[in-house]
Amino acid sequence: MSVEFGVFYQVYTNKKPVRFVLDNFRQHFPDNPITLISDGGADFSDIAEEYNCSFHLRENIFGNEENGYDRHCYDAYRTIEWWKRQKLTCEECGCDYTMIMEDDVYVKSHFNIEAPFYLRGVKAAGALKPAMVKEITELGYEASRYGMCGGSIYNAKTFLSIYDDVIKDISENMDKLISENPEQYCLLGAVDANVTYHYNKRGYKYEVAPWLGQVCEGNTHLPVVHQWKEHY
Numbered sequence: 572m573s574v575e576f577g578v579f580y581q582v583y584t585n586k587k588p589v590r591f592v593l594d595n596f597r598q599h600f601p602d603n604p605i606t607l608i609s610d611g612g613a614d615f616s617d618i619a620e621e622y623n624c625s626f627h628l629r630e631n632i633f634g635n636e637e638n639g640y641d642r643h644c645y646d647a648y649r650t651i652e653w654w655k656r657q658k659l660t661c662e663e664c665g666c667d668y669t670m671i672m673e674d675d676v677y678v679k680s681h682f683n684i685e686a687p688f689y690l691r692g693v694k695a696a697g698a699l700k701p702a703m704v705k706e707i708t709e710l711g712y713e714a715s716r717y718g719m720c721g722g723s724i725y726n727a728k729t730f731l732s733i734y735d736d737v738i739k740d741i742s743e744n745m746d747k748l749i750s751e752n753p754e755q756y757c758l759l760g761a762v763d764a765n766v767t768y769h770y771n772k773r774g775y776k777y778e779v780a781p782w783l784g785q786v787c788e789g790n791t792h793l794p795v796v797h798q799w800k801e802h803y
Contacts, residue, residue, distance in 0.1 A: 575684055576724055577664025578605040579657055580624070580672035583612035583633070588674035591801075593622040596672070599681040604664040605672075608656055611635065625663055629656065644760030647745040651738055653762050658734055661727040669730065671763075673721030677799035682782040684724055690770050691780035692723035692763070693797060695788045702755035703768055712774045717767035722783040722795040725766065729775055737769045 578596070582589050593605075605624035609615050611631025619626035632649040634640030640649065661669055668684060684691075696718030699707075707714035719725065748756040758764045767777050784790035786798035 574603050574666060575686060576603060576668035576670050577660060577666040577727070578603060578670045578672050579608070579660040580605055581608045581610050581656065582615055582674070583610050585674065586613065586615070586618060589615065589618060592672060592674060592676055592678070593618070593624075596678045597622055599678055604666065606660040606663050608659075627656075627659070641760075644749065644757045645762065645765075646749075646760065647741050650745060650760065650762065650765055651741055653765075654734065654738060654741070657730060657766075661730055664727070667726065667728055668724050669727045670724045671719060671721060673797070675798055675800050676721040677796040678722075678794065679796065680794045682794035685781060687726070688778055689726045689729055689775035690719060690723070690767060690777045691725075691783070692718035692767075692777065693720060693783055693785050693788070694718075694779045694790070695785055696777070696779075697764065699764065699768060699771075700755045700758050702752065703758065707768070707771045710772060710774075712771055713776045714768075714771040715777075717764040717777060719763040719766050719777075720785075720797050722797045723763075723780060725770070726775070729770070733769065733773050733775075736773070740769065740772075 607615055607619045607624040607626045609628045610633050611629065614628065616626045631638060632652050634642040696716035698716055699714055704714045745759055749759060759768060782794045784793035784796050
């Protein structure tokens, strides 16, 4: 069976959870390509070599003591950089789908992603703001919730097809929308909501991933568990 998805994994300085995540993932998915990106943090090239990942060290966008970025609401510049990293992963892995990995993801068993789909994330997802939903529904598309956290998977072919249009949209509109109506649009500065909004805005809907549970949902029996914070 061919490999269906690659992995985007952004890390910072804590190597303990990264080893936990990759140990478990590689037990069940030994051949899936992984792009490991340090967000202006430590050098993970040794771990990348150990677990057969590519490695890239990029500038910090999450926020650190030096830059003092708002960690709850990215601006357009940092959001575009996040999209660039996803694009790098999609192109480097060359798969039809991309999983978003995080330090609090526990991959317990192998699973099939049950393609095709565009976005699949957690069941207990957050709600897009009314103004965002109104904007999307007025275009004739569906929108309601978002939940593209660790363990979620998006269609990489779709991502690459909409990339240029999304970057133009973010460049021209995002900072303006947040500045003029922060209550309704600051959620664009959260990347899991941002990717959902831009997929929805172009007619690609969000669905619940059958493989993905969360500690808060109480469905930790599923193959992948988000919010597994035992190691940090």
